[in-house]
Amino acid sequence: MDCRQTDSLPSQDRIPDVLGHLRHLPRPVYGQERALPNQAIARPHRHPWVQFSYALQGVIEVRTRDGRFMAPPQQAVWVPATIEHGVRCSPDALIRSLYIEPSVLKNAPAECKVVAVNSLLRELIRSFSALPVLYGEHGPESRLVAVLLDELAAAPDSGLILPWPRDERLQALCSSLQSEPGSQTRLYDFAARYDVSEKTLTRLFRQETGLSFRAWRQRLRIMSALPLLERQERVTDVALACGYDSMSAFVASFRELMGETPGEFLRAAASSNAGL
Incomplete structure (x- = not known):
């Protein structure tokens, strides 16, 4: 899904639907290629899960009260659960955001941070985005998700923050x-x-x-x-x-x-x- 402008937003009547749709995640990790999380919502909002904002191409900027967090394709932004934030992106950015139940993360982030995305993690995100929303909880799909979570937890902090x-x-x-x-x-x-x-x-x-x-x-x-x-x-x-x-x-x-x-x-x- 392309982001066609820096402050790309769903229409105002769709914003409540976007947030309501994600009030309960259908699986512990959510963010398939055509899912609503792959739209940049610039308006300040919050939710009870962790967000991993990543762009296969283009640049993502996450804004919170405390800073501006910018991530080109080799990096991504962790957004902790309940933190108010807005997401902006460069023209033609291709977003693959992941929404994650905090309970399934080994170390859920306590604050926003930018992390490096290596080639393995990049391919895991790409592969996961092609799975169905209700991916199998047993078997190959669940094992892919387990490896994805391990790699997400291991992604090193790159410190690309502009304090606000x-x-x-x-x-x-x-x-x-x-x-x-x-x-x-x-x-x-x-x-x-x-x-x-x-x-x-x-x-x-x-x-x-x-x-x-x-x-x-x-x-x-x-x-x-x-x-x-x-x-x-x-x-x-x-x-x-x-x-x-x-x-x-x-x-x-x-x-x-x-x-x-x-x-x-x-x-x-x-x-x-x-x-x-």
Whole structure:
């Protein structure tokens, strides 16, 4: 199922049906290829099961009160049960979300996190999505689900989170930067806009996000680059769009956060898309 726009939503009259349909999972793990969970619901919502948000292609962003969690095809987002969240995706993203009863997980996540998806886990998700909703609870299908759960539990944390502040002034600041990641607006300019000292804003920013303003903006820029790179846009164009005036600075920042260069990311994304 394709996600055709960043804030893709079912029509308003279908949203209650989506949530009601999933009030009780038909099996401990749910998320077949044509199931409703494979739509991105941007409106804040919650449910009593764990969600594993993954895209075979494109980029998924999960938003909670505490942060923005972005996952390209080699990564996915865990959303704990009862956590309010919204899901957005890049154009033409192909979603394979899994909804899981917490009781069947060895270690149900206590907070949202982004994890790495290796080739085995990717193929298990693809295979599971082709099973019927009421897959067999004994035999080959149940064994596939058991292996899938083991691999999900073992997926390593990649730390790809953009912490989100609670302070209203910082929320406005961060929303402004997220809408225009290439902006060169300085912290001094924001301090003047909100009528506080730059020192106060610096202290508040670290207190609320755990990062300096510079580190937070660098992370935002790299995370904003992911959907552009996944669409195979030129690395130079992506660097400029995200506020970098040199390729070397962009490559260094990208490698620091992602553990690979933009070129390596592009090749991995092309390889993933080729398998669809």
